[in-house]
Amino acid sequence: MVEVTLWGSLGRAAGGTNKLDIEAKDIRELFRKLAEQHPGLQPWIDRGIAVSIDGTIYRDTWSKQLPQDAEIFLLPRLAGG
Amino acid sequence: MRYIRPLSIEDAVGTLASSARTAAILAGGSDLLVRMKGGFVEPDLIVDIKAVPGLGDVQETAEGFRIGAAVPSAVLGENTALKKAWPGVVEAARLIGSKQVQGRCTIVGNLCNASPAADSVPAMVAAGAKAVIVGPSGRRTIPVETVPAGPGRTTLAKGEIIEAILLDKRPPHAGDAYLRFIPRTEMDIAVVSAGVNLTLDEKGAVKTARVALGAAAPTVLLVEEAAEVLVGSKLDEATLERLAKVCSGACRPIDDKRGTIEFRRKVAGVLARRAAVTAYQRAGGK
Amino acid sequence: MNFDPRYSTRNFTAVGTRPIRPDGIDKVTGRARYGADFNMAGQLVGRILRSPHAHAKIKKIDTSKAEKLPGVKAVITAADLPDHTNGDAAMYDILDNCMARKKALYDGHAVAAVAAIDARTARQALKLIEVDYEVLAHVTDVDEAMKHGAPLINDAVFTEGLEEKPVKPSNVTKRSQFGHGDVHAGFGHADFVVERSFRTEQTHQGYIEPHACVASANADGTADLWVCTQGHFVYRQHCAQLLGMDASKLRVTSSEIGGGFGGKTHVWAEPVALALSRKAGRPVKLVMTRDEVFRASGPTSATSIDVRIGARKDGTITAAEATLRYSCGPYAGSWAEVGAMTSFACYRLENVKTVGYEVLVNRPKTAAYRAPSAPMAAFAVESAIDELAKMVGMDPVDFRIKNAAQEGTRSSYGPVYGPIGIGPTLEAVKNHPHMKAPLGKNQGRGMACGFWFNFGGQTCTDLNIGMDGSVSLAVGTIDVGGSRASLSLIAAEELGIAYEHVKAVVADTSSLGYNDMTDGSRGTFSTSMATISAARNAIRTLRERAAQMWDISVDDVAWEHGHAVARGEKHGNLGKLSLKEIAAASGTTGGPIAGHSELVADGAGVSFATHICDIEVDPETGATRVLRYTVVQDAGKAVHPTYVEGQYQGGAAQGIGWALNEEYIYGKDGRLQNAGFLDYRIPVCSDLPMIDTQILEIPNPNHPYGVRGVGETSIVPPLAAIANALSNAAGVRMTHIPMSPPRVLAALEAAREG
């Protein structure tokens, strides 16, 4: 079980909660379970969500393991210049 | 569209006068080619006047200087005698565009483009420069300030060409200066500008003065009241204050992408004041 | 093979040196080929007709007269670009931006295009296209667009991210929010509070090379595209999707790129060129004019930002809050969201809240511009921080040091930071001789901090070892400013050979796997990671071949300084085999030797910079001149330090231009007034001083050499650094960017009048 923090707007889409406890070993499973438990998040996942694990931001490495004691924070996927 | 390069002024005038449709004179091309590129003009005939004898020369005569219509600004800057006599006119001409443009642009083109912001024009107006015009009915010489009629329009008739600009021989104790305001240090069109031309008496008091402002009205403004303020003075602080005030008051500027009415008014006075100080120093005043 | 991207300390031999770039000679001799330097046999000239209206319904387009003009080979409208986007809203917006479908949404929006035998015929043809417009009310100002009753740009837009779904459409596409703690309570503990509103005007990336491409569509459904782009694989995907093609049938070759800065990250005219080529059956070259570049490509957002920050007497910030409104052009974006994330990222805050609003306006589609959205937010926040430091009575550097984020700080956008560089850049600034240099009359010094995320992304490289032992490195990220040099250094470092024996090229889309574009400061970070990975794969093969040559186990072969070395006592007499020797024998040891890598480079690591600048103000004209400028920034590891300096200097110069003079100026008619380099005033050489740089190297733990992205952060601090300097020089707090002479003079006059 990992604790996942959602950024403000995503929290609203998840029904007004900012923290979720989810049983997920990696980012892929996290997204799958998020979508199952909160169907409102599916469009956000499709558009792109970045995952911060202990401060390091992952955008595409969905195989990244989620350590039990890590700080998991979801962020919008951004564009650069 | 045709391109011709006449070998005499008569040919040039004749071609322009007889051209049924739109014809454009090409000297430096730094305005014409930009307007063609933008699709603002599509001349049927381009008359390149650079092969006309004499148009590419600066002549020092008994009366002063005769600057041919095809002389690029860079050449003016290399003419030591002209620079010494009319530093303000030369520095104004040298402010048009970049080094690259300097190699091409001419003060006659700058005048005929009839932009109120043209750099060389306020300096020429302050200098009392005259334009020699050749046309189907012969030659005439007019003060440069009567050439522009409004933004982009001149008083020249069909077939007329400005052949040369005349600048008087300088008496002793004379000096001129030109300053413009631009947001960057180079490459901009003047937001507002001022040219001042002074002659002093033996005691260092201003004997004659001409003050012209650019980008302050639809055409370059010769501010006679400003000249009156200066005459008789030694440019003491109160005179300079009044000069700035008069120049600011004479402005009839617009708000546009380059500046506001308020800014132009205020800075016209600042520049006139600063240019007057430089002209005064150049005239030997202390 | 698993690749371990973690940093480990090492002594570098190639990395950190400053060799001449491999593409340099072509660029100083005029031989390098950019977008417009390529031609094909039988090529036509493409031109685009653009809307003169800021907002207008397209009732009818009659192209018949243009089609009849001799020399015209194709005329297209949106009807020739049917919608293949299958509900992908972002792609639909790009399609509509390439060619207006129902409405022209900004001055310069493409409505039709022609291909003709020459430029003159194409221009004439455009004049013969008759477009029947119904002109609609328009809005170009971000605050005006948010008002009730503002002209609606898209009546299907209902603001996302609100507590309740709105019942009425508006120009606000999205509200986003970040932060933690309780700002209300935090302000309650503040002894001093600064509250200000700021505005920044829209700027353009200002790359000197206009968008240019040559498209050649064949009758069999294949096509080639030569184009200047920051991401040729991305352009391939976009074009293939918009034209209904298989991506593999479209080969995109990237030209040298004459600047992008974010503006060449998605397609503009390329699908139009392909559609023209398809219709005409001939190659089509399409080059934008400078006027088109300004009117119809890539500006950044115009913004309106409110900031409130409170601090205790001891200088501790107790709460910080910002509301950010960013223009997106006529299509939805996430620009304010990024601004909201980056606003307070430099600081350690217990209570912080930022809210962003994405606002539609009748201006060109907003595109990324170097650390997109961050400079405006930093302008507002860093101006307010400076003011607050003054109120508290602290030195602005000390005040920032006291409140700077550090390892373990919860960032204002959410996650907790790992090791970061804001503190070290501030300490470096505090000790920099620039801070102690004397100032003259009407002069002032300012400083400001900046933050940017940096990205990684999908990347692959091929590293091929020739029989002579030289190495070709094929990469898929566009080289925007010297990355072929730094990537060659990386390959040389990892293989243990000389830089001169490595040649890096950018491969076309048919020769290499997919790569994300060069954006988010990722070029050197990501591709160096893939290059190290590819080199390590090649080294494994080199060891295997050496083992064969020696007839020993590969486990007994190590790779040291460009040589295979046999390990263990029993192989003590084997000496070494150089890469060159192994390569020469490769034909009989198993064939060509190569290393490949396909990976996702994540963990780019956030980046911080602190800038110092001295300026002088002319109190009578409001003219501001930059006298001295210093950039301090963390690079992780500077692979080619000269090009790192170049990135710092270039970003600072763009920021200075933004701060002082650059802006889109719209008339009341909604038309852009300054679509050219004459009146869109980017800094010229005589405007700037030398730009001093100090590179800090705090290794990124997620890269084998510790590399971080360096490209973008340096554009973030200058706006505020200059505003703060101006405040110190002239006693006026400028809240509107650019701080052009008329604005500064007006502020000075207002201050004088009291």
Add this chain to the structure above:
Amino acid sequence: MAGVAVSTTINGDSVEYLCQPDETLLEVLRDRLGLTGAKEGCGTGDCGACSVILDGRLVCSCLVLGAEAEGRQVETVEGMAHGEQLHPLQQKFLEHAALQCGICTPGFLIAAKDLLAKNPSPTEEEIRFGLAGNLCRCTGYDKIVRAVQDAANMMRGA
């Protein structure tokens, strides 16, 4: 539209071409003669990327008609190196990394060559004002100015 026959000299070579009356020298160089070193950044004389030297004067080739080159001498970036021997400016631009994207480089090299021909020992300020007609968006000009200073030193020493 009547074509204009032009005989001119480009980088020391005699060249003849036919161009349209409204065709610029830049268009002729790039599209007719294959000399794509000069770039079009603006077409209005504001960026300097198309700089060439015409009879010893630095000009924007976008503001010169192709027809005007008749009987004149044109120097472009393609003529700066002699065989494999780079011009000192070219060498110093490489050494100082005075280019990032490189699109403005040909224009800067030509402008700097003209500058040093007229002023072999320019101050930093003279270099900055001398090159103000050339826009660079990548470098912030710092390394360009240093490269020109270094090339001037080298050329004076030679």
